[in-house]
Amino acid sequence: MGNGATRTLERVAAAMGELESAPIEFQATCDVAQGGVLLALPALLAAGLLSCTARLYQLPKGFYGIESLFLLLGLMALARIRSLEQLRYQAPGEWGKLLGLDRIPEVRTLRAKLKLLCQDLGRAVRWNAELAKEWIARQNATELYFYCDGHVRVYHGDQTALPRHYVARERLCLRATTDYWINAMDGQPFLYVNKEVDPGLIATLKQDVIPWLEANVAKTPEQQRRLAEDPRAHWFTIVFDREGYSPELFEKMRAKRIAMLTYHKFPKQDWRSEEFVAHSVPLAGGETVTMKLAERGTRLSNNLWLREIRKLNDSGHQTSILTTNFQGPMATLAASLFARWSQENFFRYMREHYSLDRLIEYGTEPIPDAILVVNPEWRKLDSQIRSKTVPRSRLAAQFGALALSEAPTESELHGFQQRNGQLREEIQILDVEIDKLKQLRKNTKHHIPVNSLPEEDRFTRLRTERKHFIDTLKMIAYRAESSLASLLCEHLARGADDARALLRQIFQTEADLTPDLAANTLTVRLHHLTQATHDQAIEHLLANLNATQTVFPGTSLTLIFKLGSS
Structure with a gap:
């Protein structure tokens, strides 16, 4: 039955199919390793860890119930156990005590459970x-902002030859797949869309992001009244970077009453410095900065009229911002766009602490036939054009640099004319070749269905179901950690940075568990940390957690959190 297994009769009953799932029973224990991770349980439940479980997932009869399984996976993510394999090096009995069981499942058992959960x-x-x-409905802000950006996940395996993507953090083109994430202004994740063949941000916004938001973002009665009364009013705002610059897309979004906020990809000449006025701008993190801002109206190539806001840096550089949000104050819109870095910080934190880019399972699956990919013939012609354009530009530069002295000799004049004619002839030959290749490229389809690819160019995609399942658990864990960090921020000197570091320390700290069946309580007594100032901050956190009156799932025990001997 494995090390730490003490509930023998129940395990035998489960093996014979006579037990739906093992009941949750806590025993009084001291010094449970990583017991501090239970402080995150109220936040995990509030973030929706079990809210949709019964409706969407089922498991056959067995010792480990589905709630215990989801709790284990959520707590693993917070305890920085980054893969199922790493669970082999954790004490199974200690983790079992945290869940009210004798031990947690072995890795092979956990893999089998995940396979059942992710078979559809x-x-x-x-x-x-x-x-x-649920997360969008909880947004308290009257003005909704959604941030959309792509995250490239590099693949180093040899299961399939994925298309190459430019990876900015590596400054290389590598085989990878792209996930397009939708986040809140503070970086909190909502969902992501996987693209095994990256069509670009503009196409993803048109085909996936905007339709999903239209179908799932509810309109309040106040919004409906405002939209009916004011033709310039908007439903919500989508924020993205320059890759999404498209006047056609902006116009379609405007017709749907969706505002956009992005950088101007083609700003014109600088504005006069006298137009800029200093504004105190509150940022998403809570701090306030001073920005020099100015605003004008501008018209794009498709005759769409929108607002252009510029920020003047100390170096004199002007950052141009475009938006169809006509209600938002200039300073608020500037801060909202620059808050886009919260999403980049989210990607970095998730890679570092939650192994966002980790491959969850080996294997591939077919790509839907309707997916369009770049035609290899078109790519080959485009590469040939580029290879001839570079020497053509070099020859043109040499041709333009040719010059005679004020009083050239006959030999100098002859050499000049000869070199001039030679360069002109070489340029003309390249022009003919380039024009011929461009005509061939024009007559070749740029994109073709994936099933039309030649056999040697075909590829499959990495399996997506289990990856998306684990990533959703990581989103829940990140949201839970963020909510706990927000409670600690005001009591720590460096705010969010110290709060997250302190939480990571808490999750690794021992705790004592004391159930009281008569009073229906489970007391989690966290051991003291290394500094008194941290203990003081934790006391405030525990007070907030106890106010939630959280009941441990599968029991009637209300959680009570205490620190040390307090």
């Missing part, structure tokens, strides 16, 4: 979508 393709996407609806 698309269920993890539905779970993520259901949670995203």
